[in-house]
Amino acid sequence: MNAFQSPSLDITISRGDVVKEGWLCKQSKFLKDWRRRWFVLTPYCLCSFKTSDIYHSKPTEILFLRDCSTVKSADEDIQKENAFRVDTPNRVFFLIADNNQEKESWIGHIGRQMVRPSVMVNDSYGQDSD
Template structure:
């Protein structure tokens, strides 16, 4: 039933979002988080992998460790606007949110330390993969002063 819902709502990730990324090899961060569903607001425990500027989630670590594994979802961190704590919004401990221009996703970590570690890792990835100031967009403000 869940697979039909995911197909009907377009939640299945586009293969272009993960092809060529070996998420099973030397990821930047991995671990379990509980994620709130996008349309049906239930909470599901998923295994997350942060690699090459993308946050992938899987049903279990076995799928994430397999070269033939397909993620249940992908968030390109370059699309992320913020990653921050969300205990006050959700009224749940160890909660955090990731905001993109199109949505805000909510997550629960197993502890406050895990939450902070995920926020820091995702925050670093956002900075590393940000499109806001690419090298070719750097403006030399001194050259305009004459």
């Protein structure tokens, strides 16, 4: 299965799921043009939209974080300031933030969501019950 899903995949994002959101430029898959998109990060995926009205539109792309291996700066990779990359087995996804502070914020937030434990551990595990 590809890490990126087509927009035909139905996904519902509630306000409580949003970890971070904002404008980024992304490189299109085939034409390699740069397009400004509204990105929404949730605990499980990174979605891009044509507008910031995410509650009334479908995403243009969905990246499932479980499929991501790396998120890191990419200024030198693509010779553009404030660039970063999200690596998956099938594709490297290049993004550009408006400034360095936003770039570092996106890298940090995406990285933290990528390493979230997939299994919840019972807090009372190993404690004696009364």
